[in-house]
Amino acid sequence: MHELSVVLHIAKTLDELAEENRLSRIGSVTLQVGEVSGIMTDYFTECWDYFKKKHPLLSDSRLKLETLPAVTFCEGCRQEYETVRYGRICPYCGSERTYLLTGNECIIKEIEAEDQ
Amino acid sequence: MRVIELHRSVTESNDRDAARLRAELKEKGVLLINLMSAPGAGKTTLLIRIITDLRGKLSIAVLEADIEASVDAERIEALGARSVQVHTDGMCHMDAGMTRTGLEALDLDGIDLAFLENIGNLICPAEYDTGAGLNLMISGVPEGDDKPLKYPLMYKESQALVLSKLDTLPYFDFDVEKFRERVLFLNPGIRIFPVSARTGEGMEALEQWLSEETAKWQEREEHA
Numbered sequence: 140m141h142e143l144s145v146v147l148h149i150a151k152t153l154d155e156l157a158e159e160n161r162l163s164r165i166g167s168v169t170l171q172v173g174e175v176s177g178i179m180t181d182y183f184t185e186c187w188d189y190f191k192k193k194h195p196l197l198s199d200s201r202l203k204l205e206t207l208p209a210v211t212f213c214e215g216c217r218q219e220y221e222t223v224r225y226g227r228i229c230p231y232c233g234s235e236r237t238y239l240l241t242g243n244e245c246i247i248k249e250i251e252a253e254d255q
Numbered sequence: 256m257r258v259i260e261l262h263r264s265v266t267e268s269n270d271r272d273a274a275r276l277r278a279e280l281k282e283k284g285v286l287l288i289n290l291m292s293a294p295g296a297g298k299t300t301l302l303i304r305i306i307t308d309l310r311g312k313l314s315i316a317v318l319e320a321d322i323e324a325s326v327d328a329e330r331i332e333a334l335g336a337r338s339v340q341v342h343t344d345g346m347c348h349m350d351a352g353m354t355r356t357g358l359e360a361l362d363l364d365g366i367d368l369a370f371l372e373n374i375g376n377l378i379c380p381a382e383y384d385t386g387a388g389l390n391l392m393i394s395g396v397p398e399g400d401d402k403p404l405k406y407p408l409m410y411k412e413s414q415a416l417v418l419s420k421l422d423t424l425p426y427f428d429f430d431v432e433k434f435r436e437r438v439l440f441l442n443p444g445i446r447i448f449p450v451s452a453r454t455g456e457g458m459e460a461l462e463q464w465l466s467e468e469t470a471k472w473q474e475r476e477e478h479a
Binding site for chain 1: 268
């Protein structure tokens with residue numbers, strides 16, 4: 140459910156973009172997805188393929204997914220570490236005072252498109 | 256075929272819609288509160304209590320969002336309050352566009368305070384700005400005191416938190432102090448209201464806060 144609504148939000152952004160730039164067709168969409176964004180990439184691709192058939196602007200489009208690594212910062216020892224591997228607790232000093240630097244993004248990086 | 260670089264967050268167009276809706280609501284003097292919680296935390300029961308207690312003081316309307324059914328809107332309407340049911344048809348959250356559509360169906364003339372009762376879900380609703388002036392979250396005692404650890408984003412995105420079903424404390428291993436600590440660790444500025452909508456315990460403090468926030472929202476509008 141969540142993946143499909145993300146697809147709908149992307150489609151809305153691309154519709155606006157197509158209108159502003161007078162685009163007729165979108166060939167590919169490159170999406171950057173953070174490792175801990177909560178988006179399941181396999182399922183997301185399925186949602187995309189299902190949705191694009193109903194949406195003329197995107198019907199021939201190819202989805203390119205890039206993963207952005209998740210990095211956490213520790214306020215205790217001021218070091219960075221891999222979020223997926225170690226979780227919320229700092230592997231260096233054991234502190235719980237940590238926060239995510241990157242990894243929960245979902246960004247439309249670029250598209251390939253044809254003009255009208 | 257040409258390449259267009261966007262580097263645009265997926266939620267950006269929603270954020271824009273939300274900011275626009277918030278500005279319009281400020282102009283109208285209607286404080287919209289986005290009410291979020293897990294299913295069964297007591298959103299509708301809490302709203303019924305608030306509407307009943309604040310009758311004659313604040314004019315309140317409710318936008319009910321559910322995947323299906325209209326049982327919540329019927330319960331609110333039975334009190335004589337204005338209510339509209341929005342069906343999201345499977346969507347797990349409300350976004351600014353859906354909120355706007357719902358509010359258009361709900362006549363806001365003369366309304367001071369409107370609640371958006373979001374989909375019962377601790378994850379997705381926190382990720383989308385609805386255009387509300389404030390986010391209010393409910394966490395129920397039976398859900399356990401570990402929920403801030405598992406669903407941190409909603410606790411971070413809310414300006415206030417209602418700890419509901421306080422009357423069930425004797426039956427659950429719920430450590431109120433530990434819960435409070437975990438919430439404040441995520442969000443030091445959040446207001447916490449422990450209440451029981453059933454017995455009325457704690458409701459006065461919550462209702463006073465709602466009245467003050469509504470007055471503040473309407474006052475800012477006059478100075479704008």
